[in-house]
Amino acid sequence: MTPYLVRRFLEALLVFLGVSLVIYSMVYVLPGDPVAALAGDRPLPPSVAKALREQHHLDDPLLTQYGRYLGGLLQGDLGTDFTGRPVAEQMADRWPVTLRLALTAWVIEAVAGIGLGVLAALRRGTWTDRAVLTFTIGAVSVPVFVLGYTAQVVFGVRLKLFPVAGDAAGWPSSYVLPALVVASFGLASVSRLVRTEVMQNLRADYVRTALAKGLTQRRVVVVHVLRNSLIPAVTYLAIDLGYLLGGTVIVEGVFNLPGIGQLLFQAVRGHIGPTVVGVSTTLILIFLAASVLVDLINSLLDPRIRCD
Template identity: 45%
Template sequence: MGTYIVRRILQMIPVLIGSTFLIFIMVFALPGDPLAGKCGERPCPPAYAAAFKEKYNLNDPWYVQYVKYGANLAQGDFGETYNGISVAEQLKDRYPVTVKLGVMALIFEGVIGVVAGVLTGIRKGGFLDNVVLISTLVVISIPIFVIGGVAQYFLGVKWGIFPVTVTSGEATVYQLLLPAIVLGSLSIAYVARLTRTNLAENLRSDYVRTAISKGLTKRRAYGLHALRNSLIPVVTFMGYDFGALLGGAIVTESIFNIPGIGNYIFRSIRARDGASVVGAVTILVLVYLVVNLVVDLLYGLLDPRISHD
């Protein structure tokens, strides 16, 4: 187990290097001038422009800029924005909000999706099964910004059940409740369908029928054998989806005015601020890799036949 973990951690290094390189190149290739709007409507004085470009290595070729940035990044220095603000401080303030939002969405996704999938998988073809299939299909078909807008209007503005937006200061669990439901709504539909399909297939398997014929109760056979095997692809999906939730929170955070990393990345891309974008995405990639490592380790708990030795 220890050797497997060390090997996976070593594999993360080239992935991080490759991801930062690709993001840096894409940001560098964006059209626009970082000096645009720095001096109002007038062009910046030549002395200021020269000092600005020298400070942020804009006179160097893109590959030299990346090498300098990568060297600082390896030392934990995420650089500064074009406004002179530390990127690390910005990430420190914003990432906890987005992580809290993503974890809450993942909890809704896991609890509601798995419960719905189990109920429909056991009673496949029944009334509840048809209701869940139709409702999840509707959710999958609607864009997330439409779901967010409708939920914000009815549950926030009209009925006043949840806050309309996140107020200034630290975002509370109550303020993030509705955005988390909106963010995880699409994934809830996928988890429910995935659980239902795998559970229904496993319930027809020979090992489940054999367990029941040997005297094991249906509840224990379904829960101990069928459900555990059915959850392996669900855990895989949720592990992948956690990274997608963090990266895909841009729309949700914009709708509910959440001071998270999604808004930060969006504004940084518009400002062509490479240090901010690369720093934020690097943390996203790192979180994604760690979560996938945890998911791989969970396989052994769900299925003892899977070994990492």
């Protein structure tokens, strides 16, 4: 187990260095002058602009800037924007909103997705299976912003079941509806993965042997089939948690939730490179941590993975 974890950690480290360098390079070559953007329509005095550029090392070579950023990152510093406010402080104000939204959506994905997948597999060929299939196809076919606005109109404006926008009502009232929208695509994917895996495992020899020994179908499905069928779904869910934390830009915009996604969007639009890089770096670390964690879980579910 230890060599396997060391190998996965080293792989994650290489991925982090490569992806973070690409993101830093993309921000570095973005058109426009971020210092000039601070003043809006009025140009900054040349002395002030020069001082800001020197303060943030904007004229240094790319690799020098990137190396300095990694040095600060090792000390827990995600950088400072051009107004002097630390990126970590900006994110701290918005993390609670994004975490509540992402975790609520993730729980909906996991519970409903696995449940629908198992149900469809056990009822293969019936109207239940066809209903789940139709739902999953519809969920992945509708763009998220269309689904978000439709949910707002139907459940917020007409039925008045949930707040239309904002987080004034707190959790869960303000978060259930946007979480359902965010979770729709992942829920569909999880249910299809689980359905396929469960149907394959139900035809396996060990299932027939267990049934021949007198075990009930419920016990066989829960103890044996489900364990072997969850590896693809667990992998997807772990990676999708990182996506949910960083990919809620559209939904946070539709429902006016002041989270990390909204901060990232505003930073990209305002050419605030340190904020873009700091937020992106945090999301990369979340993705990689989730990936290593899911590999560990999969290796526990199936010890053969550690031998690959």
